[in-house]
Amino acid sequence: MQIHMNVTLESRRALVAELTKCRAHLGLTYADIARETGVDPAQVSRICRGEFKTLSANVMQICMFLGVPEPHHTLPGMDVNQHRRRLEAGVLEMWDRTPQDAERILRLLRQLTELRRTA
Structure with missing residues (x-):
């Protein structure tokens, strides 16, 4: 959605x-x-x-x-900053702190964005 x-x-x-x-x-x-x-x-x-x-x-x-x-x-009752902090924390959990892994995660997120656009 x-x-x-x-x-x-x-x-x-x-x-x-x-x-x-x-x-x-x-x-x-x-x-x-x-x-x-x-x-x-x-x-x-x-x-x-x-x-x-x-x-x-x-x-x-x-x-x-x-x-x-x-x-x-924002929509009523929606705490965007809270959701953003959770999202950032989740991405940082996945990252092994190398530039290569950062690029892999960014590629994955871009692919997910593209998938959502076509869904």
């Missing part, structure tokens, strides 16, 4: 400003972001230009990759 939460124009503008700032600070192109996140390059471009209306998985993936704080649009 995917949840797509609507974003206000004001929130979207603030998010795009953060994405732009972080992308520039890191010296990344849209193609770099696409390659690292597994999000289609055209979609990365649209998201980074603010051409989205919901907080889709792709928007959140780009935010996480760039280190942009997650927008605080």
